[in-house]
Amino acid sequence: MNKFLLSFELIDSPLLTVCAVVAVLGLVAVIVWRPRRLVTTLVIGVAAGIAMFVVAKILEAMDTFQGPLPSGAIWWASGAVAAAAVGVVGLFRRPWPRRAIGAVTVIAALLAGSLGVNTSYGVTHNLAAILGVQALDPASLPQATASAGDPATLYQSWQPPADMPAKGSVSALTGSSKIPTGQYAARDASLYLPPAAQVADPPALPLLVFMMGQPGSPDPTALAKALDAFAAQNKGLAPIAIVVDQLTAPERDPACVDSAKFGAVSTYINQLVPQWASAHLNIVQDHRYWTIGGFSNGGSCAALYGSKYPGTWGQMLDVMGNEFPGSEHVSQTVSDVYNGDANAFQANKPSVVMAAAPAGTFSGHTAIFTWGSLDTTYGPGQQANADAAKAAGFTVLTHVVEGAGHTGEALDGSLAFAIPALAPTLGLAAPSS
Numbered sequence: 001m002n003k004f005l006l007s008f009e010l011i012d013s014p015l016l017t018v019c020a021v022v023a024v025l026g027l028v029a030v031i032v033w034r035p036r037r038l039v040t041t042l043v044i045g046v047a048a049g050i051a052m053f054v055v056a057k058i059l060e061a062m063d064t065f066q067g068p069l070p071s072g073a074i075w076w077a078s079g080a081v082a083a084a085a086v087g088v089v090g091l092f093r094r095p096w097p098r099r100a101i102g103a104v105t106v107i108a109a110l111l112a113g114s115l116g117v118n119t120s121y122g123v124t125h126n127l128a129a130i131l132g133v134q135a136l137d138p139a140s141l142p143q144a145t146a147s148a149g150d151p152a153t154l155y156q157s158w159q160p161p162a163d164m165p166a167k168g169s170v171s172a173l174t175g176s177s178k179i180p181t182g183q184y185a186a187r188d189a190s191l192y193l194p195p196a197a198q199v200a201d202p203p204a205l206p207l208l209v210f211m212m213g214q215p216g217s218p219d220p221t222a223l224a225k226a227l228d229a230f231a232a233q234n235k236g237l238a239p240i241a242i243v244v245d246q247l248t249a250p251e252r253d254p255a256c257v258d259s260a261k262f263g264a265v266s267t268y269i270n271q272l273v274p275q276w277a278s279a280h281l282n283i284v285q286d287h288r289y290w291t292i293g294g295f296s297n298g299g300s301c302a303a304l305y306g307s308k309y310p311g312t313w314g315q316m317l318d319v320m321g322n323e324f325p326g327s328e329h330v331s332q333t334v335s336d337v338y339n340g341d342a343n344a345f346q347a348n349k350p351s352v353v354m355a356a357a358p359a360g361t362f363s364g365h366t367a368i369f370t371w372g373s374l375d376t377t378y379g380p381g382q383q384a385n386a387d388a389a390k391a392a393g394f395t396v397l398t399h400v401v402e403g404a405g406h407t408g409e410a411l412d413g414s415l416a417f418a419i420p421a422l423a424p425t426l427g428l429a430a431p432s433s
Contacts, residue, residue, distance in 0.1 A: 006128040006135035011119050011408070019112035026105030027083045030090035033098045041089050049082030068376070070407050072120035080113020122408020123212075123295075129219040134188045136220075139171035141280055142193070147203050151284045154427040158203050160196060160236045167228050168194045168238065170220045179244075179276045184263035189273075190220040190243040192227055195236030202282050206289040206426040208239035209273055210317075211298025215250030218243040222295075222408065226415035230423070237428045238419070239291065240281055244269055246294070246301050255325040256301035257348055259337045269301070270309050286314075288364065289426050293317030293418075295411055296378070300325045303350040303385055306367060307357070307392075315422055316367040316394070319414045320406055323381025324349035350385055354392035366425050367394040370414035372404035397421055 008015075031041050056074045059065065087109060090102025118124055128135035149157050173179055174188040197205055210223050220243045231238040246256060246265055254262035274290070277283055284290075292313040294302035299321020306316030325348065326333030338344045346352060354362070369386040371379040383398070390396040399421075401413035423429035 006131070006133065007126050009125055010115060010127065010130075011122060011125050016112060016115040016119055019108050019115060023080070023083045023087075023105055023108035023112050026090075026101050026108060027086045029101045030086050030098065030105060033090070033101075034093070037093075041086055044089055045082045045086040048085035049078045052081035053078040068374070068405060070120035070122075070405055073117045076113050076116025076120060080109045080116065083109035084113075120407070123222070123411060124216070125219065125221040129217050129221070131217075133217065134172045134174065134190070136170055136172040136190060138174050139177045139191045141177055142197065142202065142282060144280070144282060145201065147201055149203065151204065151206070151286060151289050151427040154203055154205075155234065155237065155423075155429050158196065158235055158237060161199050164199050164236050165195045166232075168192050168224060168231060169198060170224050173242070177280070179242075180272050181268050182264055182272050183258075184265050184268040185248045186265075186268055187218060187245040187248065189245065190218045192220050192224045192241040192243070194227060194231045194238035194240065196231070196238070197240055197282060203237075204282055204284045205237070206239040206291065206428065207277055207281070207283040208241040208291045208293060208317075209269065209277075210241055210243045211246045211269075211294035211301050212243065213294075213296030213298055214247055214253055216247065216297070217250065218245045222411055223415065226412065226419055229416070230419045230428075234423070234428060239426065239428075240277075240283055242273060242277060244273055246298055253297065253326065253329070253333070255333045255337045255348075256304050257325070257337060260339070261336050266305070270305055270312055274312055284427075287312055288314035291315040291317055291422060291426070293319065294321060295319040295414075296321060296406065297325075300327070300350070303367075303369075304348060304353065306365070307350045307353040307362075307389075308348075310357075310361055310365060314365060315425060316365065316389075317418050317422065318367070318369050318382065318385065319418070320371045320375060320378050320410060321369075321382065321385075322378060323384055324351070327381065351388035354388050354394075357392060360393065362389075362393040365394050366397065366422065368397045368399070368418045368421060370399040370401065370410070370418060372401045372406060372410035372413075374403065374405040375410065378406055 060069050084106045087102045087105030124130050172188050227238040254265045258264040258266045292302045292305045299318040303318045306313045334345045367389040369382045371382040386398050399417040401410040404410035424431040
């Protein structure tokens with residue numbers, strides 16, 4: 001498929017507005033073409049919309065969507081079905097121009113509905129992310145010539161050159177720059193280089209390894225936007241970020257651990273990715289400046305990895321993660337991932353790993369937990385893990401995005417809080433007074 005189509009912005013573009021306007025104009029044209037059937041046509045459209053609304057509410061009550069639907073999603077779906085039903089009426093009524101308008105109305109309405117639902121969630125910004133494929137250009141890695149210095153005071157010592165880019169770059173780690181995946185079929189990771197990493201003599205920068213949710217892909221769009229916003233206010237400084245794949249496919253959930261069925265996901269992320277980053281990127285080699293992070297499913301992995309491998313990850317960022325990997329399908333996870341060993345499943349819950357760690361293990365480690373105030377599915381688990389992390393010795397920060405559910409709005413708000421909050425620990429900003 002054409003790379004332009006795969007990477008075209010779906011949320012922050014006028015495409016939804018265009019489709020909605022075309023659908024409304026088509027709906028009006030079908031209705032007024034022969035107004036003597038106005039009532040019948042309207043009844044068909046309204047009935048179809050109500051039916052969609054009821055079906056969506058039933059599915060929501062059955063927890064089909066693993067939490068409540070975003071407020072706008074159900075209205076976009078219902079409105080789209082109503083408009084499409086009117087378009088179908090036009091398809092079966094003469095003359096031919098009316099039938100053509102009916103076809104256009106159906107297509108535009110279904111597109112507007114799909115885009116509207118996607119925008120209500122606000123996470124998947126392009127078709128590549130929806131399909132779980134990579135559409136970025138291959139990465140061109142900078143030479144390993146980072147300037148030495150005290151990473152703790154980088155915010156003081158760094159002076160950006162005049163030719164520093166205004167924004168960071170995003171690219172795919174594929175081909176010659178692909179991270180070895182070992183016994184794991186990971187999709188190509190994405191790389192974000194902040195402006196300060198793109199100059200002739202760059203400073204060594206902190207490392208952030210991030211994972212997106214399920215269904216999903218290693219899409220860096222939301223993270224890159226947040227890192228660019230921070231860099232714009234901090235002399236081009238931000239972590240170098242790698243967005244990795246902890247799923248292998250949108251419908252799979254390896255539950256963050258190595259298994260016979262899904263492969264060695266933990267080995268890939270906690271060994272192979274760090275080894276590759278140390279060898280190929282201009283990053284601070286001190287692991288205190290390395291952060292493991294993730295959103296939703298990726299957040300649950302981040303909580304597990306940050307707790308289980310404190311020698312690798314100095315800091316942890318859990319954005320709206322499950323309380324523990326596989327929480328939404330426990331019996332299936334125990335069967336598929338742990339070969340029926342419920343004790344092993346229990347032992348890999350982040351709170352259990354934290355509690356079992358020797359005293360002092362997490363001294364100097366920061367753990368950030370965020371969630372939306374309307375996220376009744378994952379919010380309580382985030383609070384529970386935050387309490388467990390504090391009891392285990394982490395320096396814990398929490399942030400609640402008011403008025404947001406388990407959506408892109410909460411993701412954006414979480415990252416806008418978390419990146420500046422981590423910055424002093426990573427040497428990217430002055431310590432708070």
